[in-house]
Amino acid sequence: MLTVCPYFHVHQPYRVKPYRVFDIGSDDQYFNDQSGTDLDNRFIVEKVAEKSYRPTNRVLKELLDRHPEFRFNLSFSGTVLDQFEAYAPDVLESFQELVATGRVEILADTYHHSLAFFYSVPEFKRQVEKHERKIKKLFGVKPRVFRNTELSYRNDLAKWCEDNGYLGIMAEGWDKYLGWRSPNYLYRPAGCKKIKVLLKNYKLSDDIAFRFGNKEWDSWPLNAETYADWIHSHHGDGETVNLFMDYESFGEHQWEDTGIFDFLRSLPEMLLRHPDTGFKTATETVQSYDVTGEYDVPDVLTWADTDRDLTAWTGNDIQRDALNAIYYMEKDVMATKNRSIIETWRKLQTSDHFYYMCTKWSNDGDVHAYFSPYQSPYDAYIAFMNALSDLQLRVSQVVAERREKEASTETPHETMTSEEEVVETENVEESVQIEQKVNPVNPPSPRKWWQKILDSIPFLKSPQQGEV
Amino acid sequence: MRVLTFGWEFPPSKNGGLGVACYGLTQQLINKGIEVIFVLPKTQETRGNARFVFADQERLLKMVHTDVTPGPYNQAKSTVDVIVGYDKAGNPIVKSRSILEEAHRFAHHASFIAKEEEFDVIHAHDWTSYLAGVAAKLASGKPLILHVHATSFDQAASDNVDPSIYKIEKEAFDMADKVVTVSGFTKEILVKKHHVPAEKVEVVHNGCDTEEPIWHTPVLQNLKNQGKKIILYHGRISIQKGVDYFVKAARRVVDVDPDVVFVISGWGDMKTQVIDMVGEMGLSKHVLFAGALWEEDRDRMYQTADLVVMPSVSEPFGLVPLEALQHGTPSIITKQSGVAEVLTHALKVDFWDVDEMANQIVSSLRYPVIRQQMVREGKEQMKGMSWQRAADKVRQIYQSLLQYVTS
Numbered sequence: 001m002l003t004v005c006p007y008f009h010v011h012q013p014y015r016v017k018p019y020r021v022f023d024i025g026s027d028d029q030y031f032n033d034q035s036g037t038d039l040d041n042r043f044i045v046e047k048v049a050e051k052s053y054r055p056t057n058r059v060l061k062e063l064l065d066r067h068p069e070f071r072f073n074l075s076f077s078g079t080v081l082d083q084f085e086a087y088a089p090d091v092l093e094s095f096q097e098l099v100a101t102g103r104v105e106i107l108a109d110t111y112h113h114s115l116a117f118f119y120s121v122p123e124f125k126r127q128v129e130k131h132e133r134k135i136k137k138l139f140g141v142k143p144r145v146f147r148n149t150e151l152s153y154r155n156d157l158a159k160w161c162e163d164n165g166y167l168g169i170m171a172e173g174w175d176k177y178l179g180w181r182s183p184n185y186l187y188r189p190a191g192c193k194k195i196k197v198l199l200k201n202y203k204l205s206d207d208i209a210f211r212f213g214n215k216e217w218d219s220w221p222l223n224a225e226t227y228a229d230w231i232h233s234h235h236g237d238g239e240t241v242n243l244f245m246d247y248e249s250f251g252e253h254q255w256e257d258t259g260i261f262d263f264l265r266s267l268p269e270m271l272l273r274h275p276d277t278g279f280k281t282a283t284e285t286v287q288s289y290d291v292t293g294e295y296d297v298p299d300v301l302t303w304a305d306t307d308r309d310l311t312a313w314t315g316n317d318i319q320r321d322a323l324n325a326i327y328y329m330e331k332d333v334m335a336t337k338n339r340s341i342i343e344t345w346r347k348l349q350t351s352d353h354f355y356y357m358c359t360k361w362s363n364d365g366d367v368h369a370y371f372s373p374y375q376s377p378y379d380a381y382i383a384f385m386n387a388l389s390d391l392q393l394r395v396s397q398v399v400a401e402r403r404e405k406e407a408s409t410e411t412p413h414e415t416m417t418s419e420e421e422v423v424e425t426e427n428v429e430e431s432v433q434i435e436q437k438v439n440p441v442n443p444p445s446p447r448k449w450w451q452k453i454l455d456s457i458p459f460l461k462s463p464q465q466g467e468v
Numbered sequence: 469m470r471v472l473t474f475g476w477e478f479p480p481s482k483n484g485g486l487g488v489a490c491y492g493l494t495q496q497l498i499n500k501g502i503e504v505i506f507v508l509p510k511t512q513e514t515r516g517n518a519r520f521v522f523a524d525q526e527r528l529l530k531m532v533h534t535d536v537t538p539g540p541y542n543q544a545k546s547t548v549d550v551i552v553g554y555d556k557a558g559n560p561i562v563k564s565r566s567i568l569e570e571a572h573r574f575a576h577h578a579s580f581i582a583k584e585e586e587f588d589v590i591h592a593h594d595w596t597s598y599l600a601g602v603a604a605k606l607a608s609g610k611p612l613i614l615h616v617h618a619t620s621f622d623q624a625a626s627d628n629v630d631p632s633i634y635k636i637e638k639e640a641f642d643m644a645d646k647v648v649t650v651s652g653f654t655k656e657i658l659v660k661k662h663h664v665p666a667e668k669v670e671v672v673h674n675g676c677d678t679e680e681p682i683w684h685t686p687v688l689q690n691l692k693n694q695g696k697k698i699i700l701y702h703g704r705i706s707i708q709k710g711v712d713y714f715v716k717a718a719r720r721v722v723d724v725d726p727d728v729v730f731v732i733s734g735w736g737d738m739k740t741q742v743i744d745m746v747g748e749m750g751l752s753k754h755v756l757f758a759g760a761l762w763e764e765d766r767d768r769m770y771q772t773a774d775l776v777v778m779p780s781v782s783e784p785f786g787l788v789p790l791e792a793l794q795h796g797t798p799s800i801i802t803k804q805s806g807v808a809e810v811l812t813h814a815l816k817v818d819f820w821d822v823d824e825m826a827n828q829i830v831s832s833l834r835y836p837v838i839r840q841q842m843v844r845e846g847k848e849q850m851k852g853m854s855w856q857r858a859a860d861k862v863r864q865i866y867q868s869l870l871q872y873v874t875s
Contacts, residue, residue: 020827021834022724316845321837359812359845378815381838382831389834 173199184238651806675855
């Protein structure tokens with residue numbers, strides 16, 4: 001028996017508009033670009049809905065109806081779900097229909113598609129929990145297999161997932177850690193006892209996600225029959241073929257004229273022609289098969305480019321500066337207990353913002369190797385840092401007001417009724433406890449050795465620090 | 469292979485980027501074994517003999533002198549003082565001639581030189597030498613390459629070009645076998661405005677000096693000690709260079725950050741106008757006019773500045789941001805510049821977008837990491853922009869023309 005475990009990742013960030021330094025202190029809307037360009041979030045969601053989400057969901061629904069054996073997995077960032085609700089509610093409904101078949105599993109994720117695990121585990125946990133609540137509310141299910149932003153993975157993340165009750169976790173099946181071994185089996189993360197890791201078969205996944213429409217590729221044009229043969233050839237040397245890719249591969253990364261929808265439409269049939277081939281969701285996969293060995297990943301592994309690490313997000317000085325600046329604010333942001341501020345801060349944690357600042361290959365003049373709605377990584381950094389400066393200002397104002405109130409009166413909390421003051425009480429208070437619980441097992445925060453450098457940055461010497 | 473080259477200026481005479489570019493390219497062509505006969509209109513000191521002549525230098529680089537005081541950036545009708553002879557007492561007889569007249573004179577000499585010399589290809593730099601190049605081609609029948617460092621459209625910063633320069637450009641481009649531009653930006657001007665067929669135009673981006681500079685003691689120390697940030701403009705003060713947009717951006721910057729000082733280093737026909745503008749906008753306390761800075765003074769200013777702005781309205785290439793980087797200072801450059809095509813690690817803005825220019829200035833002062841990174845990665849990128857690479861391309865163009873002629 002050989003089963004295929006397809007997984008499609010659905011995500012859109014809230015892109016920051018070209019926020020100028022003059023806007024600081026006077027404009028708290030960072031994500032409302034209305035230029036009709038790639039910085040206009042509504043425009044993008046509507047565009048991608050038309051090119052990808054609607055047609056792909058039609059095909060997937062068709063396939064579920066036609067093949068009772070067909071199964072797959074989806075993961076959503078909370079930021080894309082929020083944008084569906086606001087800009088394309090019919091798309092959300094079509095996803096709900098898919099999930100209602102009971103043959104589409106939803107994976108756990110961070111709400112804000114962030115890299116929080118590597119900067120603040122307490123914040124990471126809050127985002128995972130928020131995500132879980134959102135999935136429960138919209139789809140009525142509870143995720144049991146975890147995948148992290150950009151498929152980022154490390155031994156301690158697997159351990160965290162095990163400790164928090166997940167049955168499985170997804171990761172890149174990378175040669176550096178697999179050696180001669182096949183990604184088509186389940187493995188046990190190093191340091192874990194129960195949880196199983198599902199490894200992406202990057203060769204077969206990327207044939208669809210990256211190479212499908214490439215006319216220079218040896219196997220172009222690829223048809224479903226050939227592709228099914230490639231998968232069938234793993235009979236006897238594997239149990240599960242894990243095909244992980246961006247959902248937007250269908251119709252957005254690979255346009256309709258590449259024939260990607262026809263390919264998708266006929267693939268299950270071609271796969272099921274072989275009598276001993278089937279589909280499984282991630283949970284079914286981890287429940288069906290035993291592990292065959294250990295997967296030991298001490299350093300961060302992702303599914304990105306040829307390096308499979310985080311350098312596309314954290315590789316240069318401006319990226320590290322922006323990341324450190326945003327996580328440095330955590331304590332003050334949480335202290336505001338202000339839902340709007342906390343949510344804005346989290347939207348700014350979305351990994352895409354840092355990706356747009358990547359200069360990794362720009363020296364080769366290959367600026368198009370990375371997709372970005374900004375004209376340059378520096379424009380992305382300036383817009384982000386200006387927005388963050390404004391947020392910092394708002395945070396310090398709220399914190400100061402709160403302190404003043406607490407000092408001058410003994411007004412009970414119930415009297416703070418203005419809308420801005422409404423707080424996700426359970427969430428925030430819960431999080432404070434978590435922070436105390438999780439901190440001891442936390443890897444040492446990178447914040448410490450950065451402290452000195454950060455202190456020398458004028459941006460961080462905001463009025464707030466003076467007032468403390 | 470021997471090349472008859474016509475140019476208008478050459479270091480160390482104090483001029484703009486044209487002489488620097490001719491020097492950099494010529495030196496690397498010689499290094500590649502190409503013999504260069506470099507013809508200049510006027511007797512002058514030349515740089516590099518001591519460096520690139522070696523033993524065979526005299527043979528490789530032959531200087532032919534005429535008697536013009538160069539001034540290539542002026543309009544065709546502006547005049548230059550020329551020594552036409554000497555009186556009995558030995559004092560020079562000075563006459564005023566227009567640049568246009570001088571360009572024609574240069575062409576006249578060129579046809580004689582072309583008959584005296586033996587060479588395979590003709591290479592003429594900038595519009596003042598185009599006629600000389602054409603004359604040499606007519607006299608010798610050898611293939612002609614015109615090297616476009618600027619066009620009349622750049623100098624006018626509009627479509628309101630000097631008709632006599634445009635006429636020379638248009639006719640010379642038609643006569644040339646190949647036209648080399650210093651950027652895709654300039655190629656587009658030629659294709660759109662001069663109607664030169666795109667396949668006749670090759671882009672050869674300028675190179676730059678990547679040697680580690682000598683570090684001088686900074687200037688303006690008292691301002692720096694007061695915590696002032698220094699923003700530098702370096703270049704001619706003319707309509708093409710967009711200094712007026714720089715001043716407007718300065719006003720916007722000072723409104724939000726009074727601790728910024730703007731230094732204007734340069735000379736040019738718009739100087740009075742810009743000084744008046746600074747006064748009218750109430751910026752006298754924030755704008756310093758440093759005059760034209762050269763050599764060590766210029767380097768010292770680059771090293772002192774926190775940020776350099778090149779606000780050009782139309783800049784065929786633009787050496788300033790590369791010079792600044794060499795001295796450890798990042799730049800804001802306009803999208804209307806050729807250098808923007810090769811330098812990723814600079815902030816880029818439309819010349820007319822004063823608000824964005826000001827935003828970039830203030831933001832890069834607020835978040836110093838961006839400046840550090842632009843310098844570090846920019847210097848790395850500059851290593852790939854050598855004159856050697858430019859010379860390789862030029863040599864290929866020479867060879868393609870020779871094949872064409874012999875076959």
